Amino acid sequence: MKPKFVKISEAIIKKIKSGELLPGDKVPSENELISQFKVSNTTARKSLQEIESKGYAQRIKGKGTFVLNKTEDHHLLRTLGSIDATRRGFDESLKLEGFLPKTIVLEKTVLEHGVSTEISGKHYIMEGPVLKIHQLRYADDLLLKDETKYISLKLCPKINMLSTDLSYFKVYEDKYHYKISDVKQNLSAVILQPDDNNNNFEADGPLPVFVLDSAVLSQPDLVLELEKSLYRGDKYKFAIIAHPEYNETVTSGTKRV
Structure with missing residues (x-):
């Protein structure tokens, strides 16, 4: 069975792949993930780290985590x-x-x-x-x-x-x-x-x-x-x-x- 943080990260990556979240858009914050999925701050943090480690987003200190441009043609x-x-x-x-x-x-x-x-x-x-x-x-x-x-x-x-x-x-x-x-x-x-x-x-x-x-x-x-x-x-x-x-x-x- 997949860990909770993996399920959350996959749900957000699915939104990125579908275009619901576009390059430059802000990914839900740690607090927002805690509230939405009823998880601990550790699980929420690991979810964001998982999204970033797979190259779908990048954390910018003091601002949040943002969707990267991963389209093949980089439009x-x-x-x-x-x-x-x-x-x-x-x-x-x-x-x-x-x-x-x-x-x-x-x-x-x-x-x-x-x-x-x-x-x-x-x-x-x-x-x-x-x-x-x-x-x-x-x-x-x-x-x-x-x-x-x-x-x-x-x-x-x-x-x-x-x-x-x-x-x-x-x-x-x-x-x-x-x-x-x-x-x-x-x-x-x-x-x-x-x-x-x-x-x-x-x-x-x-x-x-x-x-x-x-x-x-x-x-x-x-x-x-x-x-x-x-x-x-x-x-x-x-x-x-x-x-x-x-x-x-x-x-x-x-x-x-």
């Missing part, structure tokens, strides 16, 4: 329309999936004029000055994302003094105290040729690329960030939340989503 799944997914940031998401992130900054400059973009037929305008950041995002030395961000220096003064190796989404909330109300996104696809001047990916032949345009908004319709990013089409899959639902709680007069 990365990203969810459009999810504020939580955007808040986590590129580097943190990769670390939680077991990859080693690396960033090369190609350009970091202040534009005195404003910028704009069109998403789903609506124009989003950001007045100057604007911080422009063009950077290449790697996972295990493979270029996955060619990212260009425009951030409002009018709304976020001196943000250009901060490192680019962070989640700007969290900076908007924690440092500048903006409540993120929405993230508008457009997804399209193109084929990049090897000799294209805009092609920074390491590919010998034509490469399918996802183009993601996005605008990060704070009420009432303040444009904090505009972004245009290119994702390797052979390494990414996108999920979409068609009707995201937010749980709203009121704390000290501030509504959080």
Whole structure:
């Protein structure tokens, strides 16, 4: 008869294999396993250790245990329309999936004029000055994302003094105290040729690329960030939340989503 901790670990691994738990998702904590399966803390701890030892998850000190990316083709799944997914940031998401992130900054400059973009037929305008950041995002030395961000220096003064190796989404909330109300996104696809001047990916032949345009908004319709990013089409899959639902709680007069 299998030990209890093995049965628990197999139940969680089954959820990982079925896609109920995705790469980067948090595995139930030790306390949650104790409550759910009515077991001791020793059994719960051994269950998590068993999942980790089999390579399905990784424990990150102080944060928890997270599902690793074990798909054969190592496709990365990203969810459009999810504020939580955007808040986590590129580097943190990769670390939680077991990859080693690396960033090369190609350009970091202040534009005195404003910028704009069109998403789903609506124009989003950001007045100057604007911080422009063009950077290449790697996972295990493979270029996955060619990212260009425009951030409002009018709304976020001196943000250009901060490192680019962070989640700007969290900076908007924690440092500048903006409540993120929405993230508008457009997804399209193109084929990049090897000799294209805009092609920074390491590919010998034509490469399918996802183009993601996005605008990060704070009420009432303040444009904090505009972004245009290119994702390797052979390494990414996108999920979409068609009707995201937010749980709203009121704390000290501030509504959080």
